[in-house]
Amino acid sequence: MAATAAAAAPLLRTPVYGQNQAPSANVLGANNRIVVGYIGTGNMGQTHIRTQKAHANENNIVQVAVCDVSKHRAAQAKAIIGDHAEVYHDYRKLLERKDIDAVTIATVDHWHARCTIDALNAGKHVYVEKPMTRYLGEAFEVYDTVKKTGKILQVGSQGCSDLKWHKAAEWIREGRIGPVVMAQGSYMRNNPKGEWNYPIEAWATAEDIDWEFWLGPVHRKKPFDPDDYFRWRKYYPYCGGLLSDLVPHKAHPYLLATGKPQFPVRVACVGSKPVGTDKNTQGTPPRDVPEIVQIIAEFPDGMVMHITSSSVNEQGTQEMIRGHLGTLTMAGNRVELRPERPFADEIDPENSEPFPVESVEAHEKNWFDSIRANKQPNCGIELAIRVQTIVSLAEISDRLNVLCVFDEKTRKVTTADGKPVTVPTYGWCELS
Numbered sequence: 001m002a003a004t005a006a007a008a009a010p011l012l013r014t015p016v017y018g019q020n021q022a023p024s025a026n027v028l029g030a031n032n033r034i035v036v037g038y039i040g041t042g043n044m045g046q047t048h049i050r051t052q053k054a055h056a057n058e059n060n061i062v063q064v065a066v067c068d069v070s071k072h073r074a075a076q077a078k079a080i081i082g083d084h085a086e087v088y089h090d091y092r093k094l095l096e097r098k099d100i101d102a103v104t105i106a107t108v109d110h111w112h113a114r115c116t117i118d119a120l121n122a123g124k125h126v127y128v129e130k131p132m133t134r135y136l137g138e139a140f141e142v143y144d145t146v147k148k149t150g151k152i153l154q155v156g157s158q159g160c161s162d163l164k165w166h167k168a169a170e171w172i173r174e175g176r177i178g179p180v181v182m183a184q185g186s187y188m189r190n191n192p193k194g195e196w197n198y199p200i201e202a203w204a205t206a207e208d209i210d211w212e213f214w215l216g217p218v219h220r221k222k223p224f225d226p227d228d229y230f231r232w233r234k235y236y237p238y239c240g241g242l243l244s245d246l247v248p249h250k251a252h253p254y255l256l257a258t259g260k261p262q263f264p265v266r267v268a269c270v271g272s273k274p275v276g277t278d279k280n281t282q283g284t285p286p287r288d289v290p291e292i293v294q295i296i297a298e299f300p301d302g303m304v305m306h307i308t309s310s311s312v313n314e315q316g317t318q319e320m321i322r323g324h325l326g327t328l329t330m331a332g333n334r335v336e337l338r339p340e341r342p343f344a345d346e347i348d349p350e351n352s353e354p355f356p357v358e359s360v361e362a363h364e365k366n367w368f369d370s371i372r373a374n375k376q377p378n379c380g381i382e383l384a385i386r387v388q389t390i391v392s393l394a395e396i397s398d399r400l401n402v403l404c405v406f407d408e409k410t411r412k413v414t415t416a417d418g419k420p421v422t423v424p425t426y427g428w429c430e431l432s
Helices: 043-054 071-081 091-095 109-121 136-149 163-173 211-215 226-230 248-257 360-373 381-400 426-431
Strands: 034-039 061-067 086-088 102-105 125-129 153-156 180-188 266-272 292-298 304-310 320-323 326-331 334-339 404-407 412-415
Touching (some): 034 043, 034 360, 043 061, 061 091, 091 109, 125 360, 163 248, 163 320, 163 326, 180 248
Parallel strands (some): 061 086, 125 153
Antiparallel strands (some): 180 320, 266 292, 266 404, 292 304, 326 334
């Protein structure tokens, strides 16, 4: 039987970004091989297995174990690695292995927190796909567990290992654009058949998949449903839709690029379903989640971030970070600095060199390198908890039709008029 949902985190003061990093126990030496296991071996899980296998010698790793609630997918993952890989049905059995140093977690979103917390407590370093967690309370439980264990956690938002964002952060820290006042970005798609309407495979049956385990902490128990299993990103009980799938790919690198990521103080979000693309796919149930979302987040230093995401129009907004003195534009894979007109005599325009395009492989390598060096990776816990706060507050704002105010010292959420907001957990699916 799957574990129950993670309990809400206690109300504790949150450390300042980059400080109070607990030292990692049992740090690997530079020449030591890292032994890796995999929890969740669907499409993204198998992608990680393939990319890490392709770079196993470079990263000095060995792949030894896979775990999935589907016999079919577990067998596929074993075949990629080789006959020596052990197969597990219950991830907790995989975590009992003392020889495993690190795990890659690519389960359905609602299992991210439980698998991550259990892995950290078992002494494993963790690479977990975005979003870090389904809900905010469990995100802080992950945060506290990372601090307690000192293990290295990387969230799978690979844009954070794209060096153009690090160049932007360098220029911002140097004061090249003055105080940052606004950041804007978008992640847009347009799928004629409706986003996330993945094919339903014939092998996916109640005999192959442990459906009760897959549902896990979700309270809405229901009979086996292959539509939920393959197209879970359409439904609130399992994820936040665009907010949890696409928005993190923008929020993580943009916060990184500010040079000093902060928690938001206010977040508002509007989501809508104006098109209803699911009706274009015969026999496909309608989705819970919006097809368009727009987030506005305000931060303590006055910066405002605007992120738009869509599954029904692919035209994005201009990617930029605006400062009082100048503006940084993300032009392809370089950064362009342009002075504001009133400060053209003080600030010189500049273009960065082109950087390699973002890749999962580079992000995985950064994780392995960080484990050996006992340093925070490009999308480590301090950045990830701040982004998860934005994502979670945006979902609350949209679904409850409120402006969310956040206090990082108490971790409490209130409305604009000071009324408390109960941070949702897995029973929240009843709202949809």
